Amino acid sequence: MKMKHIAALVACLFLTAAVHAAEDPPVDFVKQIKPILADRCVECHNSETIFGELNLQSRELAFRKRKLAPAIVPGEPEKSMLYLALTLPPKDKKAMPATGHRIPKDEVSLIRQWIKEGAKWPEGKEGVVSVQRKKS
Numbered sequence: 062m063k064m065k066h067i068a069a070l071v072a073c074l075f076l077t078a079a080v081h082a083a084e085d086p087p088v089d090f091v092k093q094i095k096p097i098l099a100d101r102c103v104e105c106h107n108s109e110t111i112f113g114e115l116n117l118q119s120r121e122l123a124f125r126k127r128k129l130a131p132a133i134v135p136g137e138p139e140k141s142m143l144y145l146a147l148t149l150p151p152k153d154k155k156a157m158p159a160t161g162h163r164i165p166k167d168e169v170s171l172i173r174q175w176i177k178e179g180a181k182w183p184e185g186k187e188g189v190v191s192v193q194r195k196k197s
C-alpha cells in the first residue's frame with residue numbers, strides 16, 4: 062500500500078470514531094431533562110402539590126422514600142414509573158402528564174436514556190427544578 066493510501070485510511074478511521082462519539086453523548090440532565098420536568102411535571106409535583114407522593118424539584122426530593130415503589134430506578138427505565146408513566150395509554154390514570162398534550166416521543170426516549178445511564182441529577186442549585194408559570 063502506498064503512503065498516501067495509508068494516510069487516507071487512518072484519516073477515515075479517525076473520522077468514523079469521531080462520528081460515533083458524537084452520535085451518543087450522555088444525556089445532560091440540566092440541558093435536556095430539567096427543561097421537560099420544569100415545563101410539564103413540577104406544576105403538579107412540587108413542595109406544595111405533591112401528587113402521587115412525588116416531588117420533582119430536586120434530586121433529594123425526587124428520590125425520597127415513598128409508599129409506592131421508587132419513581133426512578135437508576136439504570137432501569139422499565140422499573141421507573143417516571144418513564145413508564147409517559148408510555149401508558151392516555152386513558153390510564155397513571156399516564157403522565159395528567160393533563161395537556163403528551164410528551165413528544167423523542168423526549169420520552171431521552172428520559173429513558175437518562176435513566177438507563179444512571180439518572181444523573183446534580184445536587185445543589187443546578188439540579189433545582191423551579192415551577193414555571195404557564196406562558197400560554
Ligand code: HEC
Nearest residue numbers: 101102105112113115129132142143146154157158159160
Ligand atoms: C396536572 C397534574 C400533573 C402533571 C402535569 C403531572 N402529573 Fe404526575 N401525577 C399526577 C397525579 C394526580 C398523580 C397520582 C396518580 C395516581 O396514582 O393515581 C401523579 C403521579 C405520578 C407518578 C407516580 C406514579 C406511581 O404510581 O408511582 C409519577 C412517576 C409521575 N406522576 C410522573 C410525572 C411526570 C414525569 C410528569 C411530567 C411529564 C408528570 N407526572 C406530570 C399529576 C400530574
